[in-house]
Amino acid sequence: MLDRGNLATIEAMRAFNRFYTDRIGILDRAYLKADYTLAEARVVYELGARGQASAKELVRDLHIDPAYLSRIIKAFRSAELIEQTRDPEDGRSQIISLTPKGVAEYESLGELSRNQLAQILEPLGPSERETLVAGMAAITRLLDEEKRNSAPPILRPHRPGDLGWIIQSQSEFYVREFGWNDKFEALVSEVSARFLSGFNPARDYCWIAERHGVRIGSALVMDGGNDIAKLRLLYVDEAARGLGLGRLLVDQCIDFARHAGYRQISLWTNDILHAARHIYVTAGFKLVSEERHTLFGPELNGQTWTLDF
Structure with a gap:
């Protein structure tokens, strides 16, 4: 049984999650008004930011179902967004990277995301933006166990x-x-x-x-x-x-x-x-x-x- 203090914290987190996912359109079929789901957009972003990654790394870091990722990769390959090469360190694995067309999609999604956030920030003054950034940093620090424990006092x-x-x-x-x-x-x-x-x-x-x-x-x-x-x-x-x-x-x-x-x-x-x-x-x-x-x-x-x- 959850105690009252923990329950209040949990309900506050759930309320924030509902607000934020709705605010940035995470649950929309077309994330950022582009022709991608959130999971698909995250795969594009990770490949664009890293340069390349294995399917195993994407499953691990994105916490995505392997079968679902396999379907995304198949669709991306058909759309000529990615290319795959054999992993020299593991013959059973493939290294995935973006094609020039995929890089263009990565850059387009980045621009759409920046424009969306600019619209969200537009009504806020400088001190409000500082408060927002500090709050996001606090959430990251508190919920990321590695970051929370990495620095000594x-x-x-x-x-x-x-x-x-x-x-x-x-x-x-x-x-x-x-x-x-x-x-x-x-x-x-x-x-x-x-x-x-x-x-x-x-x-x-x-x-x-x-x-x-x-x-x-x-x-x-x-x-x-x-x-x-x-x-x-x-x-x-x-x-x-x-x-x-x-x-x-x-x-x-x-x-x-x-x-x-x-x-x-x-x-x-x-x-x-x-x-x-x-x-x-x-x-x-x-x-x-x-x-x-x-x-x-x-x-x-x-x-x-x-x-x-």
Whole structure:
């Protein structure tokens, strides 16, 4: 049984699929008003873009039924759009490429596609087009497993807007996952404001973790006075968990605090945050105090952890 959150996401994707396929005419018998189905047009495009391909490669990359592809190839051969030669590496396979007539069809389909998209984009302003491109890039990045996992996270210092993202991302996550109230958002906002207003690069630092240009994590070190550094607002986005990013951020905080001359680094957390607590324990932090509280609505057990240098 699908949970409500997954079902809502699935229905939203189905609605988008219906809208987009209708918008660009994917289900029309004559795709782009040309005499090709979508599958036929995709075969022409792949052959034109690659120069040549085997039937096996087209089946694999286009996720097309082999028997259906065989019928397309037969029709294209009869129309003198393609030519076939024996694959020198596999005598049982044929290499398919476009004839000059096929290349002309490839170029014509490309022009029809560009004109169609130009009409769709025509009512949009520059900022709307940027939003559209960013959205398409996000869909590709999130749904293509190879691209999603190919790039390692990078860490960088904070820039304008990053603390606003920290407030929004952490507030939304903890309210959604733990039912905390807006007092938690107020606390994150207060810590972020104090960090920015009193920022001293010799004693304070903010790490922003990114992958594919998208923020996926953060951590702050702030001067807590009396030569004690405070580790604040550690966060790893759900999509980036399991990569060791939380430990990496904590290690960066410890190294910075040590080299900045602090005698100790401390943090405050809640015992229900098991993954974070595991990181603190393995990094050498010691639990020094704990207290029940209802600062964020539900009753919680707050804990203070410290690491001496």
